[in-house]
Amino acid sequence: MLDIAYIRDNADKVKTAAKNKNREVDIDGILRLDEERRQLIQQTEKLRQERNQYGGGKEKPTPEIIEKGKKLKEELKLLEDKLRAVEDELNKLVSFVPSVPLDEVPVGSDESGNIEVKTWGEPTKFDFTPKDHITLGLELDLLDLDRGAKVSGYRGYFLKNQGAILHMALLFYVFQKLTQKGYTPMIAPSIVKAFTLFGTGQFPWGEGEVYKLNDEDAYLAGTAEVPVTGYYANEVLQEKDLPKKMVAFSPCFRREIGSYGKDTRGLYRVHEFWKIEQVIIGRSDLDEARMLHEELQVNSEEILQDLKLPYRQLLMCTGDMGEPQLKKYDIETWMPSRDAYGETMSNSIMGDFQTRRLNIRYKTKDGQTKYAFSFNNTALASPRILIAILENYQQKDGSIMVPEVLQTLTGFKEIRLK
RNA sequence: GGAGGAGUCGCAUAGUGGCCGAGUGCGCUUGUCUUGAAAACAAGUAAGGUGAAUAACCUUCGUGGGUUCGAAUCCCACCUCCUCCGCCA
Numbered sequence: 261m262l263d264i265a266y267i268r269d270n271a272d273k274v275k276t277a278a279k280n281k282n283r284e285v286d287i288d289g290i291l292r293l294d295e296e297r298r299q300l301i302q303q304t305e306k307l308r309q310e311r312n313q314y315g316g317g318k319e320k321p322t323p324e325i326i327e328k329g330k331k332l333k334e335e336l337k338l339l340e341d342k343l344r345a346v347e348d349e350l351n352k353l354v355s356f357v358p359s360v361p362l363d364e365v366p367v368g369s370d371e372s373g374n375i376e377v378k379t380w381g382e383p384t385k386f387d388f389t390p391k392d393h394i395t396l397g398l399e400l401d402l403l404d405l406d407r408g409a410k411v412s413g414y415r416g417y418f419l420k421n422q423g424a425i426l427h428m429a430l431l432f433y434v435f436q437k438l439t440q441k442g443y444t445p446m447i448a449p450s451i452v453k454a455f456t457l458f459g460t461g462q463f464p465w466g467e468g469e470v471y472k473l474n475d476e477d478a479y480l481a482g483t484a485e486v487p488v489t490g491y492y493a494n495e496v497l498q499e500k501d502l503p504k505k506m507v508a509f510s511p512c513f514r515r516e517i518g519s520y521g522k523d524t525r526g527l528y529r530v531h532e533f534w535k536i537e538q539v540i541i542g543r544s545d546l547d548e549a550r551m552l553h554e555e556l557q558v559n560s561e562e563i564l565q566d567l568k569l570p571y572r573q574l575l576m577c578t579g580d581m582g583e584p585q586l587k588k589y590d591i592e593t594w595m596p597s598r599d600a601y602g603e604t605m606s607n608s609i610m611g612d613f614q615t616r617r618l619n620i621r622y623k624t625k626d627g628q629t630k631y632a633f634s635f636n637n638t639a640l641a642s643p644r645i646l647i648a649i650l651e652n653y654q655q656k657d658g659s660i661m662v663p664e665v666l667q668t669l670t671g672f673k674e675i676r677l678k
Numbered sequence: 679g680g681a682g683g684a685g686u687c688g689c690a691u692a693g694u695g696g697c698c699g700a701g702u703g704c705g706c707u708u709g710u711c712u713u714g715a716a717a718a719c720a721a722g723u724a725a726g727g728u729g730a731a732u733a734a735c736c737u738u739c740g741u742g743g744g745u746u747c748g749a750a751u752c753c754c755a756c757c758u759c760c761u762c763c764g765c766c767a
Contacts, residue, residue, distance in 0.1 A: 301728055305736040312736085314696095314747070321696085321747065329747025453757095477757090496725090621725095629725080 261616040262357050264294055264350075270360075277360040280367050280578035285357045293350040300343040307336050355464060358583035359613040362546070365587050368577030374590075375577070380561065381570030383594050384652045391658075392597030393650040394526040397423060399658060400675055402650070405526070415516065415530045419643060422675045426649070426662065427534075427642050429669035431509065434536045434563055434640040438507035441559065443538065446508040448487040453477050456490035459618035461584035461610075468517045480513035484537040485636040489614055492541055496629065497622040503542035503552060507639060510535060527643040528602065536639040541620060544612055544630045549586075553609045556637035557589055560605045563640060567663045569648050570594040572601050584613040591638075593648040604645055607637035 267274050271287050278285045311332050314325050321329075366375055384390075397403030402423025408416035419427050439445045454477055457463045457470060462482065471480040481487055488508045497504070512535050516522075523529035538556050542548060557573070564571045576588040586609045592601030612631035615621070620632050653661045659676035667673050 298728065301736080305728065308736055309734095311748080326747045331747095333747070 261355060261613060262359065263616065264290075264354060267291070267354070267357065268294060273360055274357060277578070278358055280361070281358045281581060281583065282369065282579050283356075283358050283583065286353060287357070290350065290353045290357070293346055293353065297343065297346045297350055300339060300346060304336065304339045304343055307332055307339065311336065355458070355617075356583075359586055359611060361578050361581065361585070362550075362587045362609070364575075365581070366575065366577040367579075369579040371577075371580045373577030374580055375575045377573040377575050377589070379570070379572040380565065381568070381594070383570055384596055386596070386654075386656075388656045390596045390651060390654055392526070393647040396650045396654055396658075396660065397527075397646075400660065400677055402426075402675065403527070412532070415524075416532075417527060417530060417643070419646075422670070422672060423646070425670050425672075426666065426675070427646060429666045430640060430642055430645060430649075431534060431536060433566075433666055433669055435507065435509055437563065437566075438536070438538060438559060438639055443505045443507035446484075446488060446491075446506055448481075448484040448508040448510040450481050450484075450487070450511045450513065451478050452481045452487050452490065454479060455493070456481070456486050456618075459493060460486050460489050460614050461582065461617070462486060465583055469515050471513050471515060481510065482512050482514045483636075484508040484510035484512070484535060485539060488537065488539040489541075489610075489620075489634050489636065490618055492620045492632075493618040495620060497541070497620070497632065499543060499622050499624045502622055502632065503540050503548075506539045506541075508537050508539060510537070512641075527647055530643065533641060533643060535641045538635075538637045538639050540635040541615070542633045542635065543622065544633050549609050549611070549633050549635070552635055553587065553589075553607065556607050556635060557591075560591055560607060560637055560639060564591065564593060564604075566665045567649065569652055571604070582608075584608075584610050586611040586613070593645070594652060595647050596651040597647070602644075602647070604641060604648065605638035608635065610634040610636070 262274065267287065267290060271291060275285075275287050278287070311329065314321060314329055366373055368374065391399075394403070394405070398405075400423070401421050402419065404418040404420055405416075408418045410416075411418075435445060451473065454463065457479055462470060470482060473479065487510065488506055491506075492504070512533050514531060516529055516531060519529055538559060540552055540556065542552050561571070561573070571591050571593045574590045574592065576585075576590055581588050588609075589607040590603050591605035591607070593604040594600075595602040611633055614634045615631045620634070621629050622632050623629055649663065650660055653663065655661060655674075657676070659674050662670050662673050662675065
């Protein structure tokens, strides 16, 4: 959510940003409504001031005053209804205005505009014909897609045997690693209220993507970013306590409604998965924000380096960013069956876009109240990461090596059919 | 799921229709006193909005509606918390 005053003062900048993000917003309409709103506020307050002058004494009000009050009440009601209608309309429009990307973000209309910042490792070479994770998973009985679909539906899956253990080991390894870096470990709820989804910017854009539970104010979050960023909603933090760094585990649910026919096989795109997510609530300072963003980046890269998985870092262009983001890096991990890198992590500076919607503020040392900045980055998303591990670690004899850092957690060093 | 109770300024409390944006205590800030500290005393101590404004005004007592000339106070719905019963990983 952008500050209406900011939109007022930077209308052109906001228009350009929306265009670069391929979004349509009616900035001129917003400005008109804002003008109308402010006029109505002034008229309303004048009447309220008048109303507030009556009463307040010990004596009973005179019949004249009561008559006058009745009239005022009617006039006020008309104005207040009008004001509310204008404000609702204005808020609705403003809630759709995307944030303005930082200057270093490349302008581009789609993924072709993304910039490869760096690569780490070399795409894995095989002296045999490598199998994809589905073949490997089925052959080694790590995975059951048919029964997954039978029980759970389209994109359903079971992880089994050493595949299930490997999955848990990965999650725990990463959870522990980030905790040791000073991040507060959290198990976050996946069932969330609508305000958290609106607050983080999943709504109003991605409503079709989120599972809703019955008629309640209850939805299944697609990422722990939603509950964990909402953790401090409506709170005023102290500057000395910032940044708050958190690492959260949660089940994640996505309808993948716009992805029919995309990545239909295997573990790449599923309705239900598990994720360790990094979230930071920090001060509203762009230089510090860039530093924290890089820190989150290093954390995720270290995880892939620990796992010895080749990856590359992308700086996303305006057209391939979400509405809330000021700057975004994706990390793509090498997936032999795709003969390409596939997205495994996404690292964003959200600025005060989310914190305005969630009303997360902090008091500065000199007593000012400001909206905080929020950040988030994937630490590990499973089972997607299993694709990279199974495929990159496969051996000629059909077995799979277990990444060294996981071996004490899994209790086995290789996966092969008994 | 059933029965009951409660949500007021950082915390604890007072407040049952106008003198209440709201008293008191604690906490915190500043000042006086003191070599310093404590104590005592004094003053201050919410957020948001309109506005050129360090003017003035408006809004906010869990949230949203309603009654009333007027609502922290009355009514309705919702949210959250507590107690008891039932069910349950």
